[in-house]
Structures are given as structure tokens and as C-alpha cells.
Amino acid sequence: MRQHGANNGMSEKRSPRRRDPERTREAILEAAREVLAQDGKEGLSVAQVAQRAGVNRGTAYQHFETREDLIxxxxxxxxxxxxxxxxxxxxxxxxxxxxxxxxxxxxxxxxxxxxxxxxxxxxxxxxxxxxxxxxxxxxxxxxxxxxxxxxxxxxxxxxxxxxxxxxxxxxxxxxxxxxxxxxxxxxxxxxxxxxxxxxxxxxxxxxGTLRPEKYPDLDARVSGRRKKRS
Amino acid sequence: MRQHGANNGMSEKRSPRRRDPERTREAILEAAREVLAQDGKEGLSVAQVAQRAGVNRGTAYQHFETREDLIxxxxxxxxxxxxxxxxxxxxxxxxxxxxxxxxxxxxxxxxxxxxxxxxxxxxxxxxxxxxxxxxxxxxxxxxxxxxxxxxxxxxxxxxxxxxxxxxxxxxxxxxxxxxxxxxxxxxxxxxxxxxxxxxxxxxxxxxGTLRPEKYPDLDARVSGRRKKRS
DNA sequence: ATCAAACCATACAACAGTGTTGATTAGTTG
DNA sequence: CAACTAATCAACACTGTTGTATGGTTTGAT
CATH class of the missing domain: 1.10.357 (Tetracycline Repressor; domain 2)
Structure with missing residues (x-):
């Protein structure tokens, strides 16, 4: 019903090609990236992402169980x-x-x-x-x-x-x-x-940042006994 | 001008000593720190902070105009x-x-x-x-x-x-x-x-991390022409 | 005693956000 | 082409948040 018509290839526009789960999922992820890049992790809401992806909010929840999953x-x-x-x-x-x-x-x-x-x-x-x-x-x-x-x-x-x-x-x-x-x-x-x-x-x-020869004491501490760690 | 009354320094207790704006403000800030330390910046709500500070939410808004100000x-x-x-x-x-x-x-x-x-x-x-x-x-x-x-x-x-x-x-x-x-x-x-x-x-x-003598070319690039920056 | 400021209780408007559900609809398969 | 499944949607219920307002109460100071 909405905007089915002329959808020439080269657009990374909203392609509401109905029924293509792969593509839908990818569109949601792409939108999530955009939102995250712009507003950061805490600025992301599922609603915003869904809207940007041209997809219903509920659909987003079907692809990603929770907001955190999406992130x-x-x-x-x-x-x-x-x-x-x-x-x-x-x-x-x-x-x-x-x-x-x-x-x-x-x-x-x-x-x-x-x-x-x-x-x-x-x-x-x-x-x-x-x-x-x-x-x-x-x-x-x-x-x-x-x-x-x-x-x-x-x-x-x-x-x-x-x-x-x-x-x-x-x-x-x-x-x-x-x-x-x-x-x-x-x-x-x-x-x-x-x-x-x-x-x-x-x-x-x-x-490095220091001339080792000026710091013989520190150098000794670092090169000396080695405290092993896993 | 501030700190008039008998305000011995070393008490960090929760003293609901009524009427001491200075102290109230500090209590709110302290609570904010606790919340931030626990839940991070985005997990902070004024309500939570106020409650933790033992203070009314309205009072918190009296000391800090907005949530962001508090942070x-x-x-x-x-x-x-x-x-x-x-x-x-x-x-x-x-x-x-x-x-x-x-x-x-x-x-x-x-x-x-x-x-x-x-x-x-x-x-x-x-x-x-x-x-x-x-x-x-x-x-x-x-x-x-x-x-x-x-x-x-x-x-x-x-x-x-x-x-x-x-x-x-x-x-x-x-x-x-x-x-x-x-x-x-x-x-x-x-x-x-x-x-x-x-x-x-x-x-x-x-x-450093590299033995410079093993990387004469890189060493030259770094020690060579210096690109100045303000 | 009076007065102002600090504090509290409460309410509210406006909104945003999360998850869920039950109905449609589009592809797919027999 | 009928039947079915899964993708999609609209709408709902609920909770939480911010910021503001208001009236009342306590307290410390003049």
C-alpha cells in the first residue's frame, strides 16, 4: 500500500520491500548503527530505530528480543x-x-x-x-x-x-x-x-618518553625482578 | 560566610539535621555519586538520588536545577x-x-x-x-x-x-x-x-615496545621530519 | 515574635520507553 | 489455488522520567 512504486536500485533509501526478513533485519541493524552513531548507546530507543528503518516497532522486537540484544x-x-x-x-x-x-x-x-x-x-x-x-x-x-x-x-x-x-x-x-x-x-x-x-x-x-639513562633507579625496578602474572 | 554553626568536620553520617542547606546539598551530591558509581550516568534518576539522600525530590530540584546539572x-x-x-x-x-x-x-x-x-x-x-x-x-x-x-x-x-x-x-x-x-x-x-x-x-x-635497532626505517620516519602541530 | 529560607508532601502534565498481544497479510508449499 | 506459516503491523498496558507548581511546616536568625 505505501510507496510500492519506482524503487530504482542505487538508493540506500527506505526500500519497504514487503516480506524479506533478511533485509528487514539488516535495515533495522543499519538504523541502529545510525542512531547509535548519533545519539550514543543511551540515546537509542527501539521506537526511533524502527521508525528510521521504516518498520513497525513490533517488527523490531521480533528480530531482536530486547533493546539490549539490538545493541x-x-x-x-x-x-x-x-x-x-x-x-x-x-x-x-x-x-x-x-x-x-x-x-x-x-x-x-x-x-x-x-x-x-x-x-x-x-x-x-x-x-x-x-x-x-x-x-x-x-x-x-x-x-x-x-x-x-x-x-x-x-x-x-x-x-x-x-x-x-x-x-x-x-x-x-x-x-x-x-x-x-x-x-x-x-x-x-x-x-x-x-x-x-x-x-x-x-x-x-x-x-618511550623518558631517557632511561637519566632514570637508573626506575630502570632497575622495571628491568629487575619480574613479578610474573598469568 | 559559610559554615557558621558548630560544624565539626569529620562526620560523614546521615544526619537528618534539619536546616543546613550546605549539608543537604552535600548529601544529595554524595547520593548522586553512589548512584552514578553503581548504575552509571544513564541509570541516574533524580528520584533515586533524592531517596538515597533521604531528601524530598523537590528539594533536590531546589539545589540542582536539572538532572544534567547534578551530573x-x-x-x-x-x-x-x-x-x-x-x-x-x-x-x-x-x-x-x-x-x-x-x-x-x-x-x-x-x-x-x-x-x-x-x-x-x-x-x-x-x-x-x-x-x-x-x-x-x-x-x-x-x-x-x-x-x-x-x-x-x-x-x-x-x-x-x-x-x-x-x-x-x-x-x-x-x-x-x-x-x-x-x-x-x-x-x-x-x-x-x-x-x-x-x-x-x-x-x-x-x-617502548620495539627494539629500535630492528626497525631502522620506522625509526627514521619518526625521528626524521617533524610535522609541527599547534 | 516575626520572618525568610529551607524543607517536605503531593500532585500533575506531558511524554517516552518497554514489552506484549492479537489481528492482518505476503510468500510459500502441497 | 487453497492452506499454511511466518513476517509485519496497530494498538494496548504499564512503568518511569522530568520538570514545575503549590501549600504547608519547620528552623534559625533578627
Whole structure:
């Protein structure tokens, strides 16, 4: 009854193609992403999402039992995209030698992704951290696992606490956009700020912030007795 | 002008001592903190806060015009406490030489604070980042300013981007508890995890994560041409 | 004793949000 | 094409929230 007519292909418009569950579900998810990106997790209401998806509220509840489920599903989608953006297609990932991993590229991909999806990225981050989904999130696993194996090579500094470092870099990358967003208007500026962050992470990774020779005591404490942790 | 009556400092009891606006306001704020710490920013309702403070809802609205005001006031309180915990009493802070600043102590204080107030700390962090309060927050200013001055001394590595580093360390410190909270039950464990984070930050600051001699190309890129930013 | 301010009780308007249900309707299958 | 199943919808019931208003009560101060 409503707007069945001329629906040319290239529109990512509201295509109320009646009866296509897959598509409907995807439309709802897409709308959820838009809402989340705009209003954040707490600004999301099922009503708003449904309306944006051109779908009845009840329909949304049929695809996602609860509001929280919808948010979880979105976070999972983000995790997928993030994995893909950083590590490529899961099928293609041959888990090749750690030595071959381009550390700098990995970090740059993360930062770019975070910069392009600031709100969604943060939502994913906290969704993963709250309610220990950390261990089951594909991206997080892969990142940490790579890092861990890397830490055992000759390329890495000794005595690193990889779990701390993973959290530090990931959290930093996904919160940096919140810092930067005030000054970044154009896409160009955003890329510049992303570049700036990437660069500093790289510099920090190579040289730290302190000249070790000026801090012999601290250096001894850190390089000395190692308190082992699982 | 304020604090006229016999108001001995050290009582933090729920004293329904009628007629003491100052104290009522403080009771409301304290309740707000409790609620925020438990249910997060979006879980806070004025009704709940008022009830917890043993105060009528209307009274709460008399002290804080709007719900958002109440949250802002709490974030400001957190900022104060954080400043105090890290830099000491603002009155006592003589802005002494940067060389005298104990970098490690500063970071440890922040991490401890974050670990003791995980939710409140995060709320402060985002309250500061969203809506560019970053430049007006006393703590953030002081931290960044110290860091900036430090970066110009001989103790620091060259070419650091202090703004990036400030965000990275602060964000990391305040999000680390979210990571750690799953495994930390006792206060002892929490302190241990805080220590673990502090230590790794220190190690990272001293040595980075990569052996620079293995990455001559990257090293060149980072130490080479410096792209200046305001 | 008087007075103003702080507090309480209560109500209300307006709205938003969640989940649920029972009826339609569109594809699909026999 | 009839029958069936599942997707979709409209509408309902309920709960909670914010902000405002009002009248009454207590308290501390002048």
C-alpha cells in the first residue's frame, strides 16, 4: 500500500520491500548503527530505530528480543568490521608468521577505523569490556594474541605486559576521536589527526618518553625482578 | 560566610539535621555519586538520588536545577578529588620545578584513583572529553601542562606529541579498571592490578615496545621530519 | 515574635520507553 | 489455488522520567 512504486536500485533509501526478513533485519541493524552513531548507546530507543528503518516497532522486537540484544548485535557487527579492517577477511587470514606482521599498519588501521566510527567504536569497546566479553571477541583475541607472540620475538622489548599494552593502545585509539572531534571538521583534518596519533604511538613504541639513562633507579625496578602474572 | 554553626568536620553520617542547606546539598551530591558509581550516568534518576539522600525530590530540584546539572556537579567534584589526589591541595601546589616532579608517583596516583573510583572516573573522563571541557578542567590542564614542560627538558625523549600522550595515559588509566574488574574481587587484588598497570606504563615510558635497532626505517620516519602541530 | 529560607508532601502534565498481544497479510508449499 | 506459516503491523498496558507548581511546616536568625 505505501510507496510500492519506482524503487530504482542505487538508493540506500527506505526500500519497504514487503516480506524479506533478511533485509528487514539488516535495515533495522543499519538504523541502529545510525542512531547509535548519533545519539550514543543511551540515546537509542527501539521506537526511533524502527521508525528510521521504516518498520513497525513490533517488527523490531521480533528480530531482536530486547533493546539490549539490538545493541549487542550492533556491537558484534562493529567487531566484525573492525576485524576485517585490521586483519582482513577472516578466511584469508593464514595466521602467518608474527615477524611478517606489519605492526605499524595494524595500529594505523585501528586508528583509522576508530576515527571513521567514533561513537560505534566506543560502544564496541565498552560492550566488550563490560561483561567479560573480552575473551570472546574475535578482534580483541586476535590483537592480543598477535601481540603476545610478537612479545616473545627478538624484535620486542623484554618484560612487556601485553594485556596492559593491548588495553592501553586499543582504548587510546578509540577514545582519541572524542578528544580530536572538537577540532576536526573536514575529512582531511580527521585523517591528519589520525595520522598524528598513529605517529605518536609509533614513536612511543620505539623510544618511550623518558631517557632511561637519566632514570637508573626506575630502570632497575622495571628491568629487575619480574613479578610474573598469568 | 559559610559554615557558621558548630560544624565539626569529620562526620560523614546521615544526619537528618534539619536546616543546613550546605549539608543537604552535600548529601544529595554524595547520593548522586553512589548512584552514578553503581548504575552509571544513564541509570541516574533524580528520584533515586533524592531517596538515597533521604531528601524530598523537590528539594533536590531546589539545589540542582536539572538532572544534567547534578551530573555535571558530580563530575566537577570528581575532578577536584582527582586533582587533590594527584597534585595535592591546589593551595599548596607551588608549581615547583618540573624536574622535581615525580613522574612515576603522578601516574601511580592517577591509576590508584581510577581503580578506587572506576565508574566515577569514567564519567568524569567523558564529561571532560565531550563538550570541550578539556581545556577548562583543572586536572587535565595541570597534567598536560606538566607533561609539556617536562617534554622540553633533557630528561625526556625528543619529538613527543604531548597531547596524544596525555590522552593515551589518562584514558588508559581510567579504562583499565573496566578491564580488570572482572578478576579483581578484594581490595588487595585491585591494588595489585593497579600496580601492574603502573609498572607497565613505567616500563613503556622507559623502553617502548620495539627494539629500535630492528626497525631502522620506522625509526627514521619518526625521528626524521617533524610535522609541527599547534 | 516575626520572618525568610529551607524543607517536605503531593500532585500533575506531558511524554517516552518497554514489552506484549492479537489481528492482518505476503510468500510459500502441497 | 487453497492452506499454511511466518513476517509485519496497530494498538494496548504499564512503568518511569522530568520538570514545575503549590501549600504547608519547620528552623534559625533578627
Amino acid at each position: 549487542d548485535a550492533t556491537a558484534a557487527w562493529v567487531s566484525d568490521k573492525l576485524y576485517e579492517a585490521v586483519f582482513g577477511d577472516p578466511a584469508t587470514s593464514d595466521d602467518q608468521g608474527v615477524e611478517r606482521i606489519d605492526i605499524e599498519a595494524v595500529n594505523r588501521h585501528i586508528v583509522d577505523f576508530a576515527m571513521d566510527n567514533p561513537a560505534l567504536g566506543r560502544i564496541w569497546l565498552f560492550q566488550v569490556l563490560s561483561s567479560g566479553r573480552r575473551a570472546s571477541d574475535a578482534f580483541w583475541r586476535q590483537y592480543e594474541s598477535n601481540f603476545k607472540r610478537f612479545a616473545e620475538t627478538e624484535l620486542a622489548q623484554p618484560n612487556m605486559d601485553v594485556e596492559v599494552l593491548s588495553l592501553l593502545f586499543i582504548a587510546g585509539a578509540f577514545i582519541w576521536p572524542a578528544w580530536a572531534r572538537s577540532s576536526a571538521r573536514t575529512a582531511k583534518q580527521r585523517r591528519e589527526l589520525a595520522e598524528r596519533f598513529s605517529r605518536e604511538i609509533l614513536r612511543l613504541s620505539l623510544h | 555535571d556537579a558530580t563530575a566537577a567534584w570528581v575532578s577536584d578529588k582527582l586533582y587533590e589526589a594527584v597534585f595535592g591541595d591546589p593551595a599548596t601546589s607551588d608549581d615547583q620545578g618540573v624536574e622535581r616532579i615525580d613522574i612515576e608517583a603522578v601516574n601511580r596516583h592517577i591509576v590508584d584513583f581510577a581503580m578506587d573510583n572506576p565508574a566515577l572516573g569514567r564519567i568524569w573522563l567523558f564529561q571532560v572529553l565531550s563538550s570541550g571541557r578539556r581545556a577548562s578542567d583543572a586536572f587535565w590542564r595541570q597534567y598536560e601542562s606538566n607533561f609539556k614542560r617536562f617534554a622540553e627538558t633533557e630528561l625526556a625523549q625528543p619529538n613527543m606529541d604531548v597531547e596524544v600522550l596525555s590522552l593515551l595515559f589518562i584514558a588508559g588509566a581510567f579504562i583499565w579498571p573496566a578491564w580488570a574488574r572482572s578478576s579483581a574481587r578484594t581490595a588487595k587484588q585491585r591494588r595489585e592490578l593497579a600496580e601492574r598497570f603502573s609498572r607497565e606504563i613505567l616500563r613503556l615510558s622507559l623502553h
